[in-house]
Amino acid sequence: MEKFGKLVHYVQHKISGTYTQISTLDPNETVVNQLQRSRSTHGKIAKPMVGRAGHVDTVNNLTVIRAGMILSGGKDGRAVLTNTDSGEIHNMWSNSCEINKICYRNFIAKHSLIAAGRNGTLTHWMFNHEPGDLPNVVFDGHKFGVTGVVSINENQFMSGSRDCSVKIWDLESAKCVRTQTINRNLVTHMAYNGNLVAQTSEDKSVRLWDPRNASVVTEFPRKRHIQMFCEFDGANRFFSCSNGFNNDGCEITSYDVRNPRQSREARGHEGNVTSLSIVQMDQTKRLLASVSADRQIRLWKIEEDGQAVLKPIWNEDVPLEADNLQVCSYPDGHIIVSGGKGRLIHYQAKLTAQRVILDVQLIQQHSMAMSGSSHALH
Secondary structure: OHHHHHHHHHHHHHHHOOOOOOOOOOHHHHHHHHHHHHHEEOOEEOOOEEEEOOOOOOEEEEEEEEOOEEEEEEOOOEEEEEEOOOOOEEEEEEOOOOEEEEEEEEEOOEEEEEEEEOOOEEEEEEOOOOOOOOOOEEEEOOOOOEEEEEEOOOOEEEEEEOOOEEEEEEOOOOEEEEEEEOOOOOEEEEEEOOOOEEEEEOOOOEEEEEOOOOEEEEEOOOOOOOEEEEEEOOOOEEEEEEOEEOOEEOEEEEEEOOEEEEEEEEEOOOOOEEEEEEEEOOOOOEEEEEEEOOOEEEEEEEEEOOEEEEEEEEEEEOOOOOOOOEEEEEOOOEEEEEOHHHOEEEEEEEEEOOEEEEEEEEEEEOOOOOOOOOOOOO
């Protein structure tokens, strides 16, 4: 009888329209709902801007020029300069092949980029490029695809390749000035902090290089999985991330440059962790953003009470089709995530209810409707 009474009570609520869906009590959902209410004006939720993508295929690499301006290189062979605040495409360069990595240079007000190609070439373009212009110079020396490139000074830059070699190039002579080859060192990424070059590899190693003479300064203990990407946090700390599946691997590792054996790992992603970026929230607060083949973006606390930590604080689905999501950031919590079909999302990390959440500012896509989670595109 008691069960029958509960059933009648439920049906009455359904009929009268006063039935309320039970909350999942998911803290992420609760905070997002608070943000939606704060963005509402007379009951209407402010929508993010929508712009047209500059790429037509997967974006392989992102790099920041300044706040609001990013360079991207893609599988379509394009290098694109985008204003991520307005969605405007400022310039575009067409490379001879797919661009694996991209590097920005600015010396004596001469802005340029170096596109690292899948065919082993490195192409130097000036920013004052006009449609139909030829590149400034093409460097040819790697046997296989170039998968790492960093600018080290006004006249030189450094590259790494799947041919297991690391090279230093001179822009004036357009020649390679130093080469170092290490067996099985299939380079996956390179990062520069003004002093050292960090490099990840398919041989599961992470190395630090002296860019003055292309010598290895430190080789950290080998990991259990392929290292996909690396990112510096100042002079004495950097991070790498690995491939993996179903929580096997998929880790982020924090390294102390001064102590090769001091590192800490964190897990949370369920697929290849493909890119990392330091997110500057304000003058003192910094976070780490990571993206993965599991189509999630995660934020990690990297400092607590003056001590180095690596703690997860937020995760969210990213509605982009790609196994190679990329991420970059610029100050005040602005985070750019790119995926397949040239699609790009501009988030801003905000503090709400004493928690950090992601608010969508801009979506770049083609004319087709964007699929994905409405939770991420609130």
